[in-house]
Amino acid sequence: MVMTIFEQRQRWLQDEMRKRGWSGFLVTHNVDIYYYCGSMQTGYLFIPTEGEAIYLVRRSLVRAEEEAAAAVEALGSWKTLGERLRARMGSADAAAAERLRVATELDVLPVQLYMKLQTALPGAVWEDGSLLVREQRMxxxxxxxxxxxxxxxxxxxxxxxxxxxxxxxxxxxxxxxxxxxxxxxxxxxxxxxxxxxxxxxxxxxxxxxxxxxxxxxxxxxxxxxxxxxxxxxxxxxxxxxxxxxxxxxxxxxxxxxxxxxxxxxxxxxxxxxxxxxxxxxxxxxxxxxxxxxxxxxxxxxxxxxxxxxxxxxxxxxxxxxxxxxxxxxxxxxxxxxxxxxxxxxxxxxxxxxxxxxxxxxxxxxxxxxxxxxxxxxxxxxxxxxxxxxxxxxxxxx
Amino acid sequence: MVMTIFEQRQRWLQDEMRKRGWSGFLVTHNVDIYYYCGSMQTGYLFIPTEGEAIYLVRRSLVRAEEEAAAAVEALGSWKTLGERLRARMGSADAAAAERLRVATELDVLPVQLYMKLQTALPGAVWEDGSLLVREQRMxxxxxxxxxxxxxxxxxxxxxxxxxxxxxxxxxxxxxxxxxxxxxxxxxxxxxxxxxxxxxxxxxxxxxxxxxxxxxxxxxxxxxxxxxxxxxxxxxxxxxxxxxxxxxxxxxxxxxxxxxxxxxxxxxxxxxxxxxxxxxxxxxxxxxxxxxxxxxxxxxxxxxxxxxxxxxxxxxxxxxxxxxxxxxxxxxxxxxxxxxxxxxxxxxxxxxxxxxxxxxxxxxxxxxxxxxxxxxxxxxxxxxxxxxxxxxxxxxxx
CATH class of the missing domain: 3.90.230.10 (Creatinase/methionine aminopeptidase superfamily)
Structure with missing residues (x-):
C-alpha cells in the first residue's frame, strides 16, 4: 500500500519524536492538523510516536471521515480524553503517564486550552513542538x-x-x-x-x-x-x-x-x-x-x-x-x-x-x-x- | 476634562479589578487593546488597578501616539518589561512582585507568550481576565x-x-x-x-x-x-x-x-x-x-x-x-x-x-x-x- 503524503509526514514526525524521547504529538492548530492528515475539522490529531494517528473530532465527524488520512473518532467527553491518549501511548495506567512527554504547538495554543490539556493528562510533561512542525513544513x-x-x-x-x-x-x-x-x-x-x-x-x-x-x-x-x-x-x-x-x-x-x-x-x-x-x-x-x-x-x-x-x-x-x-x-x-x-x-x-x-x-x-x-x-x-x-x-x- | 469612551472603559475595568484584588491587566489581544485604547498597534496595553494605563508598543509607535487613549512608550527590551510593569503597580522591588496578581486574556494568549510574561514578572500570579473583558464588551x-x-x-x-x-x-x-x-x-x-x-x-x-x-x-x-x-x-x-x-x-x-x-x-x-x-x-x-x-x-x-x-x-x-x-x-x-x-x-x-x-x-x-x-x-x-x-x-x- 502506498502511503499518502499525509502519512509520510506523520512518519517523519514520529522519527523526530523518537530521537527526542517524546511519546506523542497532540496537534491542535487547524493548519497543522490539515498538514498532517488532509482535513481541517474541529478537534485534535494525536500522533503517537509508535503506532497510528487518531483524529479526535468534535465536528464534523462525517467530513473528517471523508477527508482524513487518520483513524477518526468522536472527540466525546474531555473526561475520557486523557485515558484515550494514554492508551495510544502504551501507558494505560495513570502512574505511567508521569513518564509521558507530549508535544503540542505552544506558539499558537491558547493558555486556557493548554490548562485543560494539562488536567486531562496529569503528570505528563508538555514539550513545545511548534518549531519542529514549522521546520518540517519548511x-x-x-x-x-x-x-x-x-x-x-x-x-x-x-x-x-x-x-x-x-x-x-x-x-x-x-x-x-x-x-x-x-x-x-x-x-x-x-x-x-x-x-x-x-x-x-x-x-x-x-x-x-x-x-x-x-x-x-x-x-x-x-x-x-x-x-x-x-x-x-x-x-x-x-x-x-x-x-x-x-x-x-x-x-x-x-x-x-x-x-x-x-x-x-x-x-x-x-x-x-x-x-x-x-x-x-x-x-x-x-x-x-x-x-x-x-x-x-x-x-x-x-x-x-x-x-x-x-x-x-x-x-x-x-x-x-x-x-x-x-x-x-x-x-x-x-x-x-x-x-x-x-x-x-x-x-x-x-x-x-x-x-x-x-x-x-x-x-x-x-x-x-x-x-x-x-x-x-x-x-x-x-x-x-x-x-x-x-x-x-x-x-x- | 471629558473622558473618552476608552478611558471610561479603563475605569470600569479598574473598578472590577479592585473588587477582585488584582493589581493590573496586561491586555495582549489586538481586539481588546483596541477596545480599551482605540488603537491596534503591536504591543501591550497595561492597565494598572490604580493610575494611568500605558501602551507599550513595538510598532508603529507613531501611529499608536496618534490613536491611543493611553500614554505610549516604546516596548523596548523584554528584560526591562517586568520592572516597568512593577513600577506601574507600585511594586518597584522584586520581592513585592510576589504579591502581584496580574490579569490577562488566557482564552487567546498563546502559551509561548504566556511563558515569556511569567519570566518577565517572576513570582506574580496570573489571573484569567478574559471573561471579565468579554462581559464588559457585552x-x-x-x-x-x-x-x-x-x-x-x-x-x-x-x-x-x-x-x-x-x-x-x-x-x-x-x-x-x-x-x-x-x-x-x-x-x-x-x-x-x-x-x-x-x-x-x-x-x-x-x-x-x-x-x-x-x-x-x-x-x-x-x-x-x-x-x-x-x-x-x-x-x-x-x-x-x-x-x-x-x-x-x-x-x-x-x-x-x-x-x-x-x-x-x-x-x-x-x-x-x-x-x-x-x-x-x-x-x-x-x-x-x-x-x-x-x-x-x-x-x-x-x-x-x-x-x-x-x-x-x-x-x-x-x-x-x-x-x-x-x-x-x-x-x-x-x-x-x-x-x-x-x-x-x-x-x-x-x-x-x-x-x-x-x-x-x-x-x-x-x-x-x-x-x-x-x-x-x-x-x-x-x-x-x-x-x-x-x-x-x-x-x-
Missing part, C-alpha cells in the same frame, strides 16, 4: 509546490484583469475590492493565513504614494493606512495619483497554499530618486537570486542585501523607514505566510530543495511612497525556480 | 451601536446590489465574490473577527440547496462545502438551482464592528416542507422578539425555541442536523462575532440595555438545504430595536 512536497504554482497563476491573472481599470482618482480600497473580486472568482479561499498572534491578512495591500509609506503594526516592509484604527493596515481611502508609486503587494490562497508577490505600478513616471530606488530593489533581487541554492545560509542573504543597500546609500529606506524598519528580506511561504526560513539575522538554516521563499526588497520614502518588488522562489537541487509568473519590472500605466 | 456604548448600524446598512445595500445578478447556474463562490466586492466598496474591512481558536470567517456564507446542509467544523448552524478541505466551510463550487433554498448568511465589518444577518432566497418557489420550516423559523424569531427585553435570561430564549421547534416536529432539523447540530439560538456581536451573551444552555446572563445579539433560527435538511433567518438586535431600556434593515421574509427571485 520543505515542500511536489503537491504543495503544485498548489503554490496554481496560486501564482491566479494572482497574475487577477492582476492583469484589473490593470485596465486602474485610473487616477480611484481609491486604494476600490482597487483592492476589484483585485479581491478577481481573485475570488479564480478560487482564492478568501484570506491568507498567518501564524503569529494578532496578525491578520486578507489579500495583502494596495497603497499609493504617501499612504503606502505610513508605518503599520504589521510585520512587513509596506504599511498602508487601512480603513480605520480598528483595521490599521493595507488599503485605505487615499486616491491613486499620477506619478506616485502604486504598491501592489498581493497574494491568494489556492487549495490551502499561498503565493505572495509585489509589483510597483505607476500612472506616468516615477521621479528619478524613486526610480533609482526601484532599480536598486531589482538589483538586490538579482544578487539574491545569484546565491539562491542549497547550502546558502538564510541570514547571509539578508546581510548581503544590507551591504548592497548601504553601498547604494539607501539603508535608511530599506524595508520600512527609521524606527519602523522590519529586519528581514524574505520569508518562507506555504500554508501560512510567515513560514520558515526567514531571511533575517539569526536564521542559520541552509537553503534546501523544497523550500519556498518570498523575497521582497522594498524602499520606503515617507510622504512619497514605497517602491519594490517581491517574487516567490522554489529552491531546487541546483539553484532555484521562480514560481511567480507576473511580468518583471515597473508597470507604467 | 454591553455596547452608543458609539459601538452606531458602527453596527452602519454595518447593517452596508450589508443590506450590498445584498440589494447583487440580487439582480443572481441566476440559475451561478456558482456559490461567484455570488460570494460579488457580495464581497460590493461590501468592500462600501467599507467592509475584509474579515469578520472571531475569538475562538482556529475559527475563521471572512464574509459569512452563501450556499445553495444540498451544499448548505453539508456540515462543517464551524460553530454555526449552516455549513457549506467550502472550496477545498483546507478551507472547509462557506461557499463552494455548487451551482445555484431553481427551487432550492439559497442561504445568504453574511455580514461585514465597519469601523471595527460587525453585523450578521441571514436571508433565505429562492429562484422560483420552495417546496412546501421547506417553506413550512422557513415559516417556523420566522415564528421562532417573533416569539423570541416578544421576550427580548431587560431581565430575560439568555438561555431561556434558547429553551423556549427548542420547545417551539419540538411542537412543530422539527427538532431533528433545528440548527443543523443530527450529530452536527449546534446548541444555540443566537450570539452577542460587536468587535467579534462570537461575543456574549450566547443564547444557549448555561448562559444565565439577564438581557440588559446595550447588548447586541444576532438571533438565527435555521433548519437543516440533508440533501436539500438550509432555510432560516437571522437578525441582529439591540436590547433597549424597554425592549429591543432591530438593527438589521434588510427586508423581512423569503426573497423570491
Amino acid at each position: 520543505i515542500k512536497s511536489p503537491d504543495e509546490v503544485t498548489a503554490i504554482r496554481a496560486a501564482a497563476r491566479v494572482v497574475d491573472d487577477a492582476l492583469e484583469a484589473v490593470i485596465p481599470h486602474i485610473r487616477e482618482g480611484m481609491a486604494e480600497f476600490e482597487l483592492m475590492a476589484l483585485i479581491e473580486h478577481q481573485l475570488r472568482l479564480r478560487g482564492h479561499q478568501g484570506l491568507m493565513r498567518m501564524r503569529a498572534y494578532n496578525s491578520e491578512l486578507i489579500t495583502g495591500m494596495v497603497a499609493s504614494g504617501a499612504s503606502a509609506a505610513v508605518p503599520t503594526y504589521f510585520d512587513g516592509p509596506a504599511g498602508g493606512t487601512g480603513l480605520h484604527p480598528s483595521s490599521p493596515q493595507s488599503s485605505g481611502r487615499a486616491l491613486i495619483q499620477r506619478g506616485e508609486p502604486l504598491l501592489v503587494d498581493i497574494g491568494c490562497t489556492i487549495d490551502g497554499y499561498l503565493i505572495d508577490q509585489t509589483r510597483t505600478l505607476v500612472i506616468g513616471d516615477l521621479d528619478p530618486e524613486l526610480q533609482r530606488a526601484y532599480d536598486v530593489a531589482e538589483e538586490v533581487l538579482r544578487a539574491t537570486e545569484a546565491r539562491l541554492q542549497p547550502g546558502t545560509i538564510a541570514e547571509h542573504l539578508y546581510l548581503l542585501a544590507l551591504d548592497q543597500v548601504q553601498e547604494a546609500g539607501l539603508s535608511a529606506h530599506f524595508m520600512g523607514y527609521g524606527a519602523d524598519q522590519v529586519k528581514f528580506l524574505g520569508h518562507g511561504i506555504g500554508l501560512e505566510i510567515d513560514e520558515l526560513p526567514v531571511l533575517a539575522k539569526g536564521f542559520k538554516y541552509p537553503l534546501a530543495p523544497g523550500m519556498v521563499i518570498a523575497i521582497e526588497p522594498k524602499f520606503t520614502f515617507p510622504g512619497r511612497g514605497v517602491v519594490g518588488v517581491e517574487d516567490t522562489y522554489l529552491i531546487t537541487e541546483d539553484g532555484y525556480e521562480k514560481l511567480t509568473v507576473s511580468r518583471d519590472g515597473i508597470r507604467r500605466l | 454591553i455596547k456604548s452608543p458609539d459601538e451601536v452606531t458602527a453596527i448600524r452602519a454595518a447593517a446598512r452596508v450589508v443590506d445595500d450590498a445584498l440589494e446590489a447583487v440580487i439582480p445578478h443572481i441566476r440559475e447556474g451561478m456558482a456559490e463562490f461567484e455570488l460570494m465574490a460579488l457580495i464581497e466586492h460590493q461590501l468592500r466598496l462600501r467599507g467592509h474591512q475584509g474579515l469578520m473577527r472571531m475569538r475562538a481558536y482556529n475559527s475563521e470567517l471572512i464574509t459569512g456564507m452563501v450556499a445553495s440547496g444540498a451544499s448548505a446542509a453539508v456540515p462543517t467544523y464551524f460553530d454555526g448552524p449552516a455549513g457549506g462545502t467550502g472550496l477545498h478541505p483546507s478551507s472547509p466551510q462557506s461557499s463552494g463550487r455548487a451551482l445555484i438551482q431553481r427551487g432550492e433554498p439559497l442561504l445568504v448568511d453574511i455580514g461585514c465589518t465597519i469601523d471595527g464592528y460587525l453585523i450578521d444577518q441571514t436571508r433565505t432566497l429562492v429562484i422560483g418557489d420552495l417546496d412546501p416542507e421547506l417553506q413550512r420550516a422557513y415559516d417556523v423559523a420566522e415564528e421562532v424569531l417573533r416569539a423570541t422578539e416578544a421576550r427580548l427585553q431587560p431581565g430575560t435570561i439568555a438561555e431561556h430564549l434558547y429553551l423556549l425555541a427548542l420547545d417551539q421547534v419540538q411542537e412543530a416536529g422539527l427538532s431533528a432539523h433545528f440548527m443543523g442536523y443530527g450529530a452536527d447540530q449546534v446548541k444555540f439560538l443566537g450570539h452577542g456581536i460587536g468587535l467579534e462575532i462570537d461575543e456574549l451573551p450566547v443564547l444557549a444552555k448555561g448562559f444565565k446572563y439577564p438581557l440588559a440595555p446595550g447588548m447586541v445579539i444576532a438571533i438565527e433560527p435555521k433548519f437543516t435538511f440533508p440533501g436539500r438545504g438550509v432555510v432560516g433567518v437571522e437578525d441582529t438586535y439591540l436590547i433597549t431600556e424597554d425592549g429591543y430595536e432591530k438593527l438589521t434593515v434588510s427586508r423581512d421574509g423569503i426573497r423570491r427571485l
Whole structure:
C-alpha cells in the first residue's frame, strides 16, 4: 500500500519524536492538523510516536471521515480524553503517564486550552513542538509546490484583469475590492493565513504614494493606512495619483497554499530618486537570486542585501523607514505566510530543495511612497525556480 | 476634562479589578487593546488597578501616539518589561512582585507568550481576565451601536446590489465574490473577527440547496462545502438551482464592528416542507422578539425555541442536523462575532440595555438545504430595536 503524503509526514514526525524521547504529538492548530492528515475539522490529531494517528473530532465527524488520512473518532467527553491518549501511548495506567512527554504547538495554543490539556493528562510533561512542525513544513512536497504554482497563476491573472481599470482618482480600497473580486472568482479561499498572534491578512495591500509609506503594526516592509484604527493596515481611502508609486503587494490562497508577490505600478513616471530606488530593489533581487541554492545560509542573504543597500546609500529606506524598519528580506511561504526560513539575522538554516521563499526588497520614502518588488522562489537541487509568473519590472500605466 | 469612551472603559475595568484584588491587566489581544485604547498597534496595553494605563508598543509607535487613549512608550527590551510593569503597580522591588496578581486574556494568549510574561514578572500570579473583558464588551456604548448600524446598512445595500445578478447556474463562490466586492466598496474591512481558536470567517456564507446542509467544523448552524478541505466551510463550487433554498448568511465589518444577518432566497418557489420550516423559523424569531427585553435570561430564549421547534416536529432539523447540530439560538456581536451573551444552555446572563445579539433560527435538511433567518438586535431600556434593515421574509427571485 502506498502511503499518502499525509502519512509520510506523520512518519517523519514520529522519527523526530523518537530521537527526542517524546511519546506523542497532540496537534491542535487547524493548519497543522490539515498538514498532517488532509482535513481541517474541529478537534485534535494525536500522533503517537509508535503506532497510528487518531483524529479526535468534535465536528464534523462525517467530513473528517471523508477527508482524513487518520483513524477518526468522536472527540466525546474531555473526561475520557486523557485515558484515550494514554492508551495510544502504551501507558494505560495513570502512574505511567508521569513518564509521558507530549508535544503540542505552544506558539499558537491558547493558555486556557493548554490548562485543560494539562488536567486531562496529569503528570505528563508538555514539550513545545511548534518549531519542529514549522521546520518540517519548511520543505515542500511536489503537491504543495503544485498548489503554490496554481496560486501564482491566479494572482497574475487577477492582476492583469484589473490593470485596465486602474485610473487616477480611484481609491486604494476600490482597487483592492476589484483585485479581491478577481481573485475570488479564480478560487482564492478568501484570506491568507498567518501564524503569529494578532496578525491578520486578507489579500495583502494596495497603497499609493504617501499612504503606502505610513508605518503599520504589521510585520512587513509596506504599511498602508487601512480603513480605520480598528483595521490599521493595507488599503485605505487615499486616491491613486499620477506619478506616485502604486504598491501592489498581493497574494491568494489556492487549495490551502499561498503565493505572495509585489509589483510597483505607476500612472506616468516615477521621479528619478524613486526610480533609482526601484532599480536598486531589482538589483538586490538579482544578487539574491545569484546565491539562491542549497547550502546558502538564510541570514547571509539578508546581510548581503544590507551591504548592497548601504553601498547604494539607501539603508535608511530599506524595508520600512527609521524606527519602523522590519529586519528581514524574505520569508518562507506555504500554508501560512510567515513560514520558515526567514531571511533575517539569526536564521542559520541552509537553503534546501523544497523550500519556498518570498523575497521582497522594498524602499520606503515617507510622504512619497514605497517602491519594490517581491517574487516567490522554489529552491531546487541546483539553484532555484521562480514560481511567480507576473511580468518583471515597473508597470507604467 | 471629558473622558473618552476608552478611558471610561479603563475605569470600569479598574473598578472590577479592585473588587477582585488584582493589581493590573496586561491586555495582549489586538481586539481588546483596541477596545480599551482605540488603537491596534503591536504591543501591550497595561492597565494598572490604580493610575494611568500605558501602551507599550513595538510598532508603529507613531501611529499608536496618534490613536491611543493611553500614554505610549516604546516596548523596548523584554528584560526591562517586568520592572516597568512593577513600577506601574507600585511594586518597584522584586520581592513585592510576589504579591502581584496580574490579569490577562488566557482564552487567546498563546502559551509561548504566556511563558515569556511569567519570566518577565517572576513570582506574580496570573489571573484569567478574559471573561471579565468579554462581559464588559457585552454591553455596547452608543458609539459601538452606531458602527453596527452602519454595518447593517452596508450589508443590506450590498445584498440589494447583487440580487439582480443572481441566476440559475451561478456558482456559490461567484455570488460570494460579488457580495464581497460590493461590501468592500462600501467599507467592509475584509474579515469578520472571531475569538475562538482556529475559527475563521471572512464574509459569512452563501450556499445553495444540498451544499448548505453539508456540515462543517464551524460553530454555526449552516455549513457549506467550502472550496477545498483546507478551507472547509462557506461557499463552494455548487451551482445555484431553481427551487432550492439559497442561504445568504453574511455580514461585514465597519469601523471595527460587525453585523450578521441571514436571508433565505429562492429562484422560483420552495417546496412546501421547506417553506413550512422557513415559516417556523420566522415564528421562532417573533416569539423570541416578544421576550427580548431587560431581565430575560439568555438561555431561556434558547429553551423556549427548542420547545417551539419540538411542537412543530422539527427538532431533528433545528440548527443543523443530527450529530452536527449546534446548541444555540443566537450570539452577542460587536468587535467579534462570537461575543456574549450566547443564547444557549448555561448562559444565565439577564438581557440588559446595550447588548447586541444576532438571533438565527435555521433548519437543516440533508440533501436539500438550509432555510432560516437571522437578525441582529439591540436590547433597549424597554425592549429591543432591530438593527438589521434588510427586508423581512423569503426573497423570491
